[in-house]
Amino acid sequence: MSIFVDENTKVVYQGLTGSQGRFYGLRNRDYGTQVVAGTNPKKAGTDVDGIPIFATVADAVAETGATASCIFIPAPGVQGAVMEAAEGGIEFIVVITEGVPAQDEAWFYNKLKRDFPQVQLLGPNCPGIISPGKCNIGITAGEIAKPGGPVGIVSRSGTLTYQALHELKLQDIGVTTCVGIGGDPVPGTTFIDCLERFEADPETKAIMLIGEIGGSAEEEAAEFIATNMTKPISAYIAGVTAPAGKKMGHAGAIVSGGKGTAAAKMEALTAAGVHVGANPTEAGSLMVEIVRNLA
């Protein structure tokens, strides 16, 4: 099984008529994702390579039964797009767009929690989610992942996630679902949201967690793992050598006031029983070992 999405998930792409939206929307469809609609108020009634365009998400939901949305709208329009999706009846919203203002993120995260508690937001600034062989929403190259299981992946970093998928595939190890939660200060989906679902998913037998410096999400995950997780976990944290006070590409990846260091995160995870690798390859090898030892 997979978490959040599967082969029946119908997805509307907000921004399908733009260059990025079109490129990845069509790639996702080629992969097998049910890309059922796009939205653009000025282009309603047209289509993108056969995918119908609607004026609003509500119209797209009414016509196609879409339950998920993927947002490729430029940063200034993301807050409006997220609320339009929620109000239109979407339950799983993936925001790929990077550069969304933190004030906007904090606002729509809390607005959704209050008025649309059934909605699960993923991102902003994330690569998306892939359940190999079933559904790929976002910018992950689907062919680098082997379908099946038994590994579930949750990650704050895009390229490190691809690397993990690739290394597992080379070892002939499959993945149930790989969730890129993104590197922004207010991620809609957290490590804990994913760990909870992986723990409940019978086909996921082991979990790989990829974190990075900044914030306290990994420490919170470690606390959750210690009391709630029975499945084995391997982890890697990027940014051991990152200097304090400098943003490392991701808005969230910054060490401030001695908080959010890689060392503290690795220590917390190790104490919670997680197998922590010193580099991505080592974390991958640890996962291979875990999988080989599964009964």
Place this chain on the structure above:
Amino acid sequence: MDLLEYQGKQFFARFGIPVSDGRAVDTVDDAVSAADAVGYPVVVKAQVHVGGRGKAGGVKLATNAAEAREHATNILGLDIKGHIVRTVWIEHASDIAEEYYASFTLDRGAKKHLGMLSAEGGVEIETVAVDNPEAIAKIWIDPVDGLTPEAARQWVLAAKLNPAATDGAVDILTKLYTAYVDGDADLCEINPLILTPDGRVHALDAKVTLDDNAEFRHAWGDYALTQVRDEREEAAHAKGLQYVGLDGSVGIIANGAGLAMSTLDVVNQAGGGAANFLDIGGGANADVMAGALEVINNDPLVKAIFINIFGGITRGEEVANGIVEALSRVTIDAPIVIRLDGTNAQEGRAILEPHLSDKLQSKPTMLEAARAAVELAGRK
């Protein structure tokens, strides 16, 4: 983006927060004129992006024009922890009865805004947080609700400020919250927030960090001019590259922020040090690669270059062609080690094969490539 104190005060003033009358100047003569204009006594304050100005002699009181001239002469050009003072802020000195601390920032764990207020201002709030945490009154604010005047009042009462400061503090904190939200700041801090002997509450300092992602809805052009970046960072940003200068000898080019950070770590584990963080983004076409190589090549610290690319949607052969083309356009002095993996890595390595030499090596894994780069960097 961090604002200088005077920019922060101008930012606060736009939201109606009381600050002292003052002028930002960059010559001694202008400093004296400014002091005459705002009225003595004045404080002459160095404008730098670093803390500890007072201890470094960057903040001085002047009671007349001669003193203003003397202090401005000493402070302009002063080196404070590597930051040369180019601008001083001259403001009318305030009478201080009490000093408080106030700030707003995002609490990532709680996913809400966090307000902190303390009757123990004027010192490092980190020290108060450790030594006397109950002296900081905290309020978590749901961004959807905002900070209501009632909630602000309860918060001020919880901080146990002098009762004479209550109304003024409620007013300033409500405005500071608006400045923080509507002004798109990551941090708004006043330390000290003062109560004057005649009962006014007033921002004596301003520390503001703006959210670069929100620049599209503001006019922040002037602030960018006073940002301190090293020359390498200037050159890289001009090419649209995500670059942070470091002090090691291995130049790094990687695709993706996570992989770039990880590359620094692996170089460190191999016994070396990275000269930079450079993320060229998801793809790796020839233009981007050539631009990245130019930036690295101009860095005198760099003794070897480590290109670490994981092909996702961008295929290995496209990446390899990009590297080969970039190398034909730019003459690179330092030896290069390439690790190319991911989609169609085999095809990509085959394209690199005929170009390989002592100065251009290809390694199959991150660790092997890091070791090779560190060894080359040390050999020179």
